[in-house]
Amino acid sequence: GRPAVVAAVDLGASGGRVMAGRVGPDDLDLTAVHRFGNDPVEVRGTLHWNILGLYEQVLAGLRATLADHPELASVGIDSWGCDFGLLDGHGHLLGSPVHYRDRRTDGVMAQVSAQLGAGHLYDVTGLQALPFNTVYQLVAAKRAGLLDAAGTMLLIPDLLSYWLTGELGAEVTNASTTQLLDVRRRGWALDLVERLGLPGGLLPRLREPGEPGGTLLPAVTRQVGADRAVPVTVVGSHDTASAVAGVPARDDRFLYISCGTWSLVGVELDRPVLTDASRRANFTNESGADGTVRYLRNVMGLWLLQESMRGWAAAGARPDLAAVLAAAAEVTPFAAVVDCDDPVFLPPGDIPARIADVCRRTGQPVPGTPAEVTRCILDSLALAYRRTARQARELSGRDVDVIHVVGGGARNGLLCQLTADACGLPVLAGPVEATALGNVLVQARAVGAVGGGLAELRSLVARTQPVVRYEPRGHEAAWAAAERRLTA
């Protein structure tokens, strides 16, 4: 292959970026062209994404990328999962997409599980029960009358690429987060759709990463200042799918933690694990690039810290993340630990107050300062990784000898060290931009700039991107004791 430049649009729950990737058989070079915030907007009690604002930023990012690289070979889009926009029969967007942390799904999961059977749902879709899975959001939307005029449901990256290209589709890795995808066939579970009384035509044709995704519409071509209709390539449009594709693993004996707003902790498999034990542990079998299975569990993640920081800033303090983390490193370990998976931490709001409630209820000292709260969050996250990593290995039977931490969390040295200690395995931290790398690699392969399977793509990441190694310091007894306190 000959080196090519491709653009990755990567939207996370707290911010987005457009990156230019130069990729060839021995080259992988990523430049951030445009970064922007992603701030949800509450309107009349409903939390929405500012989708038009995000689209505008995507256009601005592409314009800047094309100014530097007029030869741009392809564009690919990924974002967080589960959320969607609804189009009417003429292709117009019906309302701004609702945020997965909105409370419209309160109670819905329990009702749907009772109706269809939690065991049956897991057997068909292999998906973990999360209250914001698309299926529960669609049921909530139907009850609110929002599906009456709806012709098509588009997941966020599919919606943006529809606006760019005019082409409709449902990219399969992200479709796997809807809980409406049949995990064995990688096709829509139309039987579930029908039993829930959802409109049959709502779900567009599925597309696989690597497929052509159309070309920029003439009006868009003008808006971004391109001199031709630049192609769009379908990528692993679920951000976690792209992140896992971008892990610099040297063989398959690895566990990954894709660490951003969420921490996705798991292994990559060839086929799903659909046992009852797996369902009870709430492990998910999401789809990955090249037909792989992302066998993982959601851990609440850096959300706990991001949302705490937002609260401190709103209260007038001007906390600096680096300073808070440095101070947290000096706080007594395990003074207080909480179960990160507690659903009380899901909605936006005062996280330190909720942590304080849990600590009072469990007879632990209440963390007071930002440093103490942060230490409690990081110790607790590491404990959640310890439990989840053990379960992933046990339930899948996969042996691992290293943990790859990718995403923004790879920058957090304290968290990486605690993770190595908690799990008793070396941590390889980085790249921070694994998601954008996975995105550009799948595009680069589609346009012929590189070849090979996931192993070859990963080896290119390993050869070109810096990683930092953390060795476990061997405090196993202390971690085991802390874990017992959580379950006591």
Ligand code: LFR
């Ligand atoms: C991570 C992520 C997770 C998904 C959550 C909500 O960014 O995509 O994989 O469970 O966001 O969509």
